[in-house]
Amino acid sequence: MARFFLKALSSLLFAGFCLSSATSDVSAAPDVTSALSFSSSKWIWNSATATANAIVGFRKDFTPPLGKSLIAAEIIITAVNSLDLYVNGDFIGSGTPPHRGRFAHRFCVDLLPSLNVFAVNASTSASGTVTDAGLIATILVTYQDNTTDKLLTDSSWRAKGALPLGWETLAFDDTAWPVATVVGSYDVAPWDTVLVNIPADPPVLSFVEAEWVWTDVVPASGTLPAGSRAFRRTFTPAPNQVPASATIVISADNEYTLSVNGVTIGSGSNFKVAQRYTVNFATAxxxxxxxVLVTNTxxxxxxxLVAMEVNMVPSGRTSCTAGAFLLTDNLWKSTKGAIPDGFEQPGFDDSAWPAVAVEAVYPAAPWGAVTIATVAPVTI
Structure with a gap:
């Protein structure tokens, strides 16, 4: 109970200060090109064994050393199978699809000067195998004097299933929660098969884990009818994360034309040679x-086949790059009917379009490996 009152008091004492420091301290943030990695972080869960379709909550309290005042955090994080991230009770973002431990999200957030709480709810997949239950994160916190510290997922975190109301908030008392179980070290078996792609600046992007998709389930013959199909996928950034650029690699069998936010970006006609586009946003x-309009000739x-990495600059902060990935998977939409006018526009309503059919995971046959040619950047 004492810990609860200390948290509540800390929150009250520093809330007013944080409201002013969130803007005044922006210029004090260091101009850092972060090299964050998971190399020293641990995969954690609430037990040593996995349970299918489980949801587990994690919490990490952090109070700076005496004389230090926090201003911001850069976070890289992923989970198997999905996650929602909160800082001091505020929703920061989700580990939105692709729900694969292979792809991290990167977030930049402002912090309270003193006590802060990082909270995550993570879920497992339906299979419940050993590497289907895990959370891994590295958090770089920055102080007002421009020094930094790293927080790593390890057994100092607390973890619990059956989450009570308000579990993610700053004032919640988690002293009765058990500590997290370390289920593996990054890049050590069996987790060495889940080495993680981390959003970077500049991006490093490939087709790893992307899926070949179409509007029809592939028949036994492998032959699909000739014709054109329209495909769409919308990425919505986490709160306060402002898209600055997107790097896209794309290939299609046989021909495609790619549009981003209604602007034609480029086209291709040889599925063995993909294109890499960098799209800079003049207005966020x-x-x-x-x-994408794709024609089977x-x-x-x-x-x-598409992979995209979005780089984002958090509102009011320029020293930290947030990022996320998006791949072709069954969350894309398409239509088998006539191509509707304006389908490439952001405001187009695709809610009635069915999900695509997944054909194969890159680099499966019949397409195999694809080379990537870089195209000059464009600004829209």
């Missing part, structure tokens, strides 16, 4: 809409 959009194999 509220969402990034990928729209003759009855044959057909498919679309």
């Amino acid at each position: 959009p509220s969402e990034v809409v990928l729209a 003759a009855a044959s194999t057909a498919g679309l």
Whole structure:
């Protein structure tokens, strides 16, 4: 109970200070090109064994050393299978699809000067195998004097299932929660098969884990009818994360035209040679809409393959780059009917479009490995 009152008192004492420091301290943030990694972090869970379709909450309290005052945190984080991240009770963002431990999200957040709480709810997949239950994170906290510290996922975190109301808030008392169980070290078996892609600046992007998709389930013959199909996928950034650029690699069997937020970006006609586009946003959009027109020129194999990394600059802060990934998977939408006018525009309503069919995970046959050619950046 004493700990609860200390948390509540700390929150009250520093809330007013934080409201003013959130703007006044922005210029004090260091100009850092972060090299954050998971190399020293641990995969953690609430037990040593996995349970299918489980949801587990994690909490980490952090109070700076005496004489230090916190201003911000840069966070890289992923989980198997999905996650929601909170800082001091505020929702920061989700580990949105692809729900794969192979892809981290990067967030930049302002902190209270003193006590802060990082909270995550994470879920497992339906299979419940040993590497289907895990959370890993590295948090770089920055002080007002421009020095930094790192917080790592380890057994100092607390973890619990059956989450009570308000579990993610600053004032919640988690002293009765058990400590987290370390289920593995990064890049050590069996987790060495889940080495993680981390959003970077500049981006490092490939087709790893992307899926070839189409509007039809592939028949046994492998032959799909000739014709054009329209595909769409919308990326909505986490709160206060402002898209600055997107790097996109794309290939299609046979031909494609790519649009981003209604602007034609480029096209291709050889699925063995993909294109890498860098799209810079002159005005930060509220969402990034990928729209692709793909034509199967003759009855044959057909498919679309896309990977995108979005880099974002948090509102009011320029020294930290946030980022996220988006791949072709069954969350893309398409239509088998006539191509509607304006389908590439951000405001187009695709809610009635069905989900695509997943054909194969790159680099599976019949397409195999694809080379990537870089195209000059564009600004929209």
